Amino acid sequence: MKKAAHSLLAVRSGIALVAAILxxxxxxxxxxxxVSQAANGGYQGLFDVKARKAFLAQNPSSNAxxxxxxxxxxxxxLNIEVIKGLTTTEGYGTDRSGNQYAWAVMVLSGRALAGDxxxxxxxxxxxxxxxDASAFSETEKIHDAYYALKxxxxxxxxxxxxxxxxLGDDEKQKxxxxxxxxxxxxxxxxxxxxxxxxxxxxxxxVLMAWGSLTGDQALYQKGLDRFRVILxxxxxxxxxxxxxxxxxxxxxxxxxxxxxxxxxxEIAAGGQDDLFDATAADGKKKSMWTVLSxxxxxxxxxxxxxxxxxxxxxxxxxxxxxxxxxxxxxNRGNGRHYLAFLEALxxxxxxxxxxxxxxxxxxxxxxxxxxxxxxxxxxxxxxFWRLG
Numbered sequence: 001m002k003k004a005a006h007s008l009l010a011v012r013s014g015i016a017l018v019a020a021i022l023x024x025x026x027x028x029x030x031x032x033x034x035v036s037q038a039a040n041g042g043y044q045g046l047f048d049v050k051a052r053k054a055f056l057a058q059n060p061s062s063n064a065x066x067x068x069x070x071x072x073x074x075x076x077x078l079n080i081e082v083i084k085g086l087t088t089t090e091g092y093g094t095d096r097s098g099n100q101y102a103w104a105v106m107v108l109s110g111r112a113l114a115g116d117x118x119x120x121x122x123x124x125x126x127x128x129x130x131x132d133a134s135a136f137s138e139t140e141k142i143h144d145a146y147y148a149l150k151x152x153x154x155x156x157x158x159x160x161x162x163x164x165x166x167l168g169d170d171e172k173q174k175x176x177x178x179x180x181x182x183x184x185x186x187x188x189x190x191x192x193x194x195x196x197x198x199x200x201x202x203x204x205x206v207l208m209a210w211g212s213l214t215g216d217q218a219l220y221q222k223g224l225d226r227f228r229v230i231l232x233x234x235x236x237x238x239x240x241x242x243x244x245x246x247x248x249x250x251x252x253x254x255x256x257x258x259x260x261x262x263x264x265x266e267i268a269a270g271g272q273d274d275l276f277d278a279t280a281a282d283g284k285k286k287s288m289w290t291v292l293s294x295x296x297x298x299x300x301x302x303x304x305x306x307x308x309x310x311x312x313x314x315x316x317x318x319x320x321x322x323x324x325x326x327x328x329x330x331n332r333g334n335g336r337h338y339l340a341f342l343e344a345l346x347x348x349x350x351x352x353x354x355x356x357x358x359x360x361x362x363x364x365x366x367x368x369x370x371x372x373x374x375x376x377x378x379x380x381x382x383x384f385w386r387l388g
Contacts, residue, residue, distance in 0.1 A: 043270040045161040045213045046263060046378050047385065049113070055387075056114045067371035068114035068383035071335070073122055077104035082130055085138030086145040086152075095148040101130070102152050102375050103335060109159040110371070110380035124163055127156070128171060131178035143190045143199065150186045150202045151375040154263070157183065157209045158378040164213075176214070183210040187222075196233075197242040198253050201226060201260035202376065208267050209378070223264040224273060230261060231280040231287065237304075238286065238294030244308035247315025248325045251305060252338075254295045255328050259341040259376040261288055266344050276348070289354040292345075296357055299326070331369045339366045340374035340381035347385050 043051070056065045077100070086095040104126060111119030139149050160175055167175070186203040189195050208223025210216070234240055243253035265275040265288065280286040298305040302324050309321040318325055328338035342362040350356045366372050371382035378384065 042272050044215075045270065046158050046209055046267055048270065049161050049165075052384065053113060053115070059388075063370075063388060064383065064386040065114050067386060068110040068380060069116065070371050071107045071110070071373075071380075073108055073111055073116070073119045074104075075122070077108075078122065078126055078129070080104065082133040082135050084133070084135065085140060086136060086148045087140045088142045088144045094144045094151075098136075098148060098152045099334065101135075102155055105155045105159045106373050106375070106379035109155065109162050110373075110383035112159075113162050113380075113383055120163055120166060123159060124167065124171070127159065127163075127175055131174050134178065136182055139185070141188070143192070143194045146186060146188055146190075147194070147199050147202070149182065150199070150206055153179070153183055153186060153206045154202070154209065155375050155379045157206065157213065158384075161213055179210070180214070183207060183219075193242055197240075198256045198260065201230065201257050201264075205260040205263040205267075208264055212267050212270060220267075220271065223267060224275070227261060227264045227268070227275050227288075228278060228281065230257065230291070231278065232282060234280065234286050234291055236284055236286065238290035238292070239298075239305075239308060240291065241308070244305060245311035245313045247309050247312040247321040248318035248323050249316040250309040250321075250324065251295060251298050251302075252316070252325050252328055254291070254298070255338055255341075256376060258288075258292055258295060259338070259374070261291065262341040262344050263376070263378060277351075289352055292358060293354045296354070296361060298324075329365045336374050337366060337369055337372040338374060338376075340372035340377040342366065343372055343381040343385045344377070347387050 043049070056062070056068065059065060080100050083097055083101065086098060089095055105123070108119045108123035108126065112123050136149060136152065139145050156179060160179060164172060164175075183206055186206050194200065204222045204226035207219045208226075211219025211222070230240070233242075240254060240257055243257055244250045246253050261275075268275040276288055278287060294304075302322075305324065306322065309315075309324070312319070312321050315321060316325065331337045339362060342358055343366075345355065346359050346362050348355065350359065370386075371380050373380045373382075
């Protein structure tokens with residue numbers, strides 16, 4: 001509780017934020033290059049798996065590798081009951097029955113990336129077992145159930161990218177035959193706001209990741225197109241209309257959107273497409289940094305959000321829009337941390353003040369809780385991106 005109180009107080013204090021920015025340590029130039037730029041020829045998937053494996057192998061005592069191995073693998077995961085289908089839930093929230101599956105995949109993926117051969121074999125056996133059982137194939141065709149599916153498929157796609165070079169041809173084909181239709185199913189249109197808000201952003205990040213891995217340009221393009229739609233939809237101040245109307249969770253859902261934007265931008269970097277510096281087509285110079293800046297400004301000065309959040313559309317557990325939910329600043333108790341996406345942004349050499357602010361926020365709110373692991377970011381983000 002003391003940690004929570006400290007976090008909320010720090011976020012609400014503009015003075016503390018500025019001080020953190022000014023005192024933030026700048027990485028040495030030798031380590032500022034983004035992992036996503038490691039290979040001039042580009043890469044497939046969320047990040048350059050080969051380059052990352054090489055980096056971790058060459059730096060066995062690094063904090064990055066320690067983050068990959070920070071959570072122990074549990075042999076009991078191989079006995080988790082396979083879930084045939086995800087379903088809708090009553091009231092607020094989505095089907096969480098796949099949480100154990102996602103956690104096992106994310107932990108094992110990080111360990112495999114760091115060279116843990118036992119974890120790699122476990123991950124292979126685990127995914128093949130679920131593929132053999134056609135897991136998730138009976139997922140209910142309703143947006144809440146599909147939202148849960150999207151959350152599970154992103155770390156699954158990332159896991160496949162990490163182990164695929166060690167798979168036999170039959171094993172590859174089996175996993176592809178299982179993953180491909182599930183990924184494509186997330187492209188479902190439900191005729192509502194979920195077709196345009198963070199639900200859609202997550203779907204397109206999954207489709208883009210799989211398209212990049214498999215060479216499906218149409219799927220990859222969905223991410224590029226969605227990213228530009230997000231910029232076009234954003235207000236001049238960087239706020240996203242469908243997210244900021246969400247009452248106490250306005251900034252919560254802004255953060256969720258930013259995570260998917262970061263994932264799409266990192267995948268695009270592998271395809272030699274620059275989304276980080278892309279701007280809106282309306283000529284208003286809105287970029288991802290505009291959206292990120294608004295989110296951080298809103299945490300420092302919630303009054304900037306109130307005019308929008310007063311709509312109180314599906315606000316979540318807290319009904320008072322004047323009491324913003326800052327729960328995303330902390331480890332959620334189930335191992336997930338919603339600031340994980342900042343790990344990817346932190347390894348890019350800061351080109352603007354917003355990036356420096358984001359780096360300061362990560363160090364202040366997430367540094368002591370690493371590794372930062374989150375389905376929306378594809379898994380163990382500290383393992384995937386941290387340098388040094």
